[in-house]
Amino acid sequence: MLKLKQVLQGVGRPQSALAESLNLSSAAVAQLLNHGQWPRSLDNEELQGRIRVFLTEAGANDADIANAFEEVDLPCSSTADPAQMNEPSGEDEPMLLPKQTLLPSTRKAFSLFRDPFEELQSAQDMWVSPDIRYVRETMYQTARHGGFLAVVGESGAGKSTLRRDLINRIMESNDPVVVIEPYVLASEDNDTKGKSLKSTHIAEAMMAAVAPLAKPKSSPEARFAQLHKALKESHAAGYRHCLLIEEAHSLPIPTLKHLKRILELEVGFVKLVSIIMIGQPELDVKLSERNADVREVVQRCERVTLAPVNGNLLKDFLTFRFSRAGKPLSEVIDDSGIEAIAARLSQPSRRGGREETVSMLYPLAIGNLMNAALNMAAELGVPLINADVVKGV
Known part of the structure; x- marks a missing residue:
């Protein structure tokens, strides 16, 4: 470690101020202070001169400035001052x-x-761990054979990648599965913050997928009966149907409750629609067993989590x-x-x-x-x- 770090602390100036003055990244300054690694793209003597100017303007004394670039040993844990050990540096x-x-x-x-x-760019670019393999296979089997699934994961966990992989896998395997993806741009869970995805939007997306030429009926009940009939005809032609909802954590509670009614569309013992919801951990909160408003949905929905x-x-x-x-x-x-x-x-x-x-x-x-x-x-x-x-x- 360079003594420069102690000099900065002595004059009460943060590392970020030095980085800004030198037009360097905070990471480069941290490497310089902690490990004595000088940026190879700059001349050391010129950089030292700029640092001396900074220290002079900050009020450092001449002795400290002269010794600023000497290396000092880090204190051992047994001899370090406890107050210094517990004091936050402010540089994290x-x-x-x-x-x-x-x-x-x-x-x-x-x-x-x-x-x-x-x-x-392709499925071959996917890294598949045992945890990811389980979630991936669960999604695929739900799409092919029916079910109600919620995939929950943090931002950046790979949820969108799995959605794209599912669609690609169905296409490459030539599976007779119609994937239906309703969405609302900038969807929110209530109409105060933005536009919410309602059951009417979902029904419209399903009709557009299975019967694109049909003219929608006027009343909600008639449209729902029309959708049921269209799904039966599509099923008779050999197709399965998978409703795939991304950003499902933004679904309002009424829409979650309506998904149960969509799940109940059937012909004989065969469910006509499988449902896969993909969302962030807020979806897990909405599907909590303590939430009485969606109790019937929770009882029918399997949940899997994308682990780190x-x-x-x-x-x-x-x-x-x-x-x-x-x-x-x-x-x-x-x-x-x-x-x-x-x-x-x-x-x-x-x-x-x-x-x-x-x-x-x-x-x-x-x-x-x-x-x-x-x-x-x-x-x-x-x-x-x-x-x-x-x-x-």
Whole structure:
């Protein structure tokens, strides 16, 4: 660690202020202060001169400025001042990063001609863990054979990928399944915040899919009877029907209740429509057994949750992603870097009086952190991402 870090603390200036003054990223300044790694793209002497100017304007004394670039040992845990150990530094970065893209200089430095975390182009780009395989297969069997399923997952967990995979799988297998996707742009769960997806919108989408030339009846009951008849005729022609609703956490309670009536459309013992809802954890709240308004829906709905990537499988996930981009993982990141990613995307939580760790190792979060680390490594001239680089992002 450079003594510069202590000098900044002594004059009460944050690292972010120094980064802004030098026109460098906070990650680059953190690497400089904590590990003495100077950006290779800049001349060290010129950069030191700019830092001295900053310190002078901040009120640092001449002795501290003269010794600012000396390296000092980090205090051991046994000798560190407890007050300093417990005091927040104010330099912590947010755990989850916004969308990160690879810079052209990064692609050149690591010989990456394709972003390993770009939007999937085919089913072969999907990494399938045991948990994902279970959810994927459950969705497919529900679409083919009937049922009522809710798929719940955090943002970036891969819900949209599974939706696209389901449709692609049905098409490639030539399964006689009509997939119906009703949607409302910027859907909200009530009409005060936006436009909500109502049962009439769903019925219209279903009619458009199974009987596009039919003229809708005037009354709601007549339209529902018309829909039932159209579904029977489609079933007689050998088709199954799957109602696929994305962003289902935005469904209003009345629409959730109406889904039960759609599920009850049948001919003999055969249900004419299967229903798959895909949404964020708010959907789980709406489908709580304690919610009396949707009790009959909850009793009929199976729920599956998209879990984060298991920490033990993180290396397999990264290996697969980079192999799709034609790059061996060992040429990009070492084991310490992988361990740092797992640690960075985990946070302590207290639930029911017990301490536990909440994992945020979802594909989108992993990709953003990895791309940010690649960009920083290229900026610093580091040939391989290690724990220090990840911690500096």
